[in-house]
Amino acid sequence: MASDISKKIRLAIWLLLCILLAGFWLVKHYYAKQYDESRQLAALVEDGVWNALSDSDRIIEETTAALEKNPRDAEAYFRRGVAFSDNDDTDEALSDFNSALKAEPGFAEAWYYRGVVRSCMGEWEQAEADYRKSEELSPGMARAHYHRERIWFPESRFNYHQTPYDRILKIDPGRARECYLLGVRSFENKQYRPALRYFREAVEKNTLDAEACNFLGWILATCPDKALRNPRQALELAEKAVALRPFAYTYDTLATAHAATGDFEKAARIQKEGIALLKETSMNSATKARYLAEYTAHLSAYQSRKCFWEK
Template identity: 30%
Template sequence: MQKTYLQTAFVGWIVLASASLGWGQDVKALITEAAKLSDTAQTQEELTKVIELCTTSAHLELAPPQVEYFNNLEAWARNKRGELYSVASLESEDPAEIRKFEAAALTDYTLAVQKNPKHWQAVHNRGLSYAVLGETEKALSDFDTAYQLNPKFDTALYNKAEMLYEGGKFSAALQAYQQVLKANPKDVGAMTGQAHCFYRLENYESAMIAYGQAIKLAPDNAMVLANRADAYSDLGYWKEAILDYKQALTLEKDLPRAQQGLAWILATCPDDKFRNPELALRFAKAAVAQTDFVDFRFYDTLAAAEAAMGQFDTAKQRVGEAIKAAPRTEKPFLQHRLALYEKRQPYREPKR
């Protein structure tokens, strides 16, 4: 998802004196102070002061326009403070801290929306917090609402598509990506997402066309090339996959995704002419070296390359680490490869 939180500026209206509206000296002073604070407020402490001023206004006798002013100002300040919590969440690697920051952000976004239900930025930001906290349905609902409030804000649609895709709802995700592309035909992320959906729906011809269109939109984007290479590899188009991986590495020589994908083909391809165990081992090691955690796919690839080189003892250890880190659905495939290495046999992809 696009998790860039919206840095917004409050644009309000201020009428400092109007007898017809009944603005007293206390109200005028409060509005003057609130306007001054909101003009420069950036830190959590400064935004909290703005919120406290707005809370104070609830104890005064206000005309409807004044109530609206303070509600809008508080919504702005709470959304902006929520963004600070969300940024802190993005920068943290501690799961407990992430949940704490997102919970604080969620509270501010929710109160912002209560004060101003048309504050589409706060609605969208709340959706992002719900997504981080695993509240999928609430996140999707907020993305829909944000887009309804501001039909030009297609980032909300894109994030909806991403969540649907991650949840395995490929047909619904495809529709959302296509809505984004209708508004912005040059959106590379949406074009790539559309390609992924076509692929998962087994519409391979449309998938490859969409991957090609994404590459035309971003010819210097190594990850887009790696995406198409993955699809070629899955379909058994080894030559085309190798060319795309190599082109991706020409653009970004240390891209782990491309290193791993290329290493897998060079180690396991059923066609002898494409296998190169030594080069596979080099790329597989490079990919693993760039990750600070056990990515089961990278370790599985390194094990396959080691087995292709006849290093079965280390291959067994490596695939054992992959099994520990892999999701339950992937473990049977890894255990099958472990059984091969125990018999001192390398793994080969089936012929397509």
């Protein structure tokens, strides 16, 4: 009798375990499917590709004509790829971005946009690799880093002010990267006070974070809210950023910090060094021309003993 009861108990326990395991598998499968679908849907509203263009069909027609004359025109492939993206034609967009990169491997913007298209196609690892390559070619392209990080957090795309990084920090307050990304978000929204707070926290948690040092130095030197400026601190942070990451954009920030302290001669000298570095940097020619014009304008201001950010 006791043996029969024992068998029934074991059978009941076994059945209960089977039910629990089956339930766990079903729940996991359901949420994995929902999460993957939400990531693909989120990618469709990725800024920079799915924003409405003035006339995508006209752009496709013009760039196609340009490519008939010059089949290696990377810029034309790129523009047509963005237009195809706007028309939700991800296959054609991907093909054009591939062609742009074949013609000009240093085209940082094309790497970035191909990453966006791959996100739309659910190719998450390839998209992350493209974002990373874009960062390597153009270290000042914060959005490439930002989108690479947030590729796994689709809800942040639906509400620019609502970010999952807040939740992560509540769980693990020691994470520096999330502080940095919140700083970027605040800076892009021109919310300078919270941006300063987040970047300071990022630097405190990771003293080797060159990007956070650079952003913090820039805000402390040029913030539209003059009450938040601190040129001396800006200079210290910019010097650290250059030491950690000696690229043209960190030199630009360092020159800006020197100008903020009133040392225009040193600002001009450092700006020239930054411009020289930029000229040696491999990136898309149009992007390089844009940065070169910006940095040259800064240099002209310093040579005239002026701060370019002061109106």
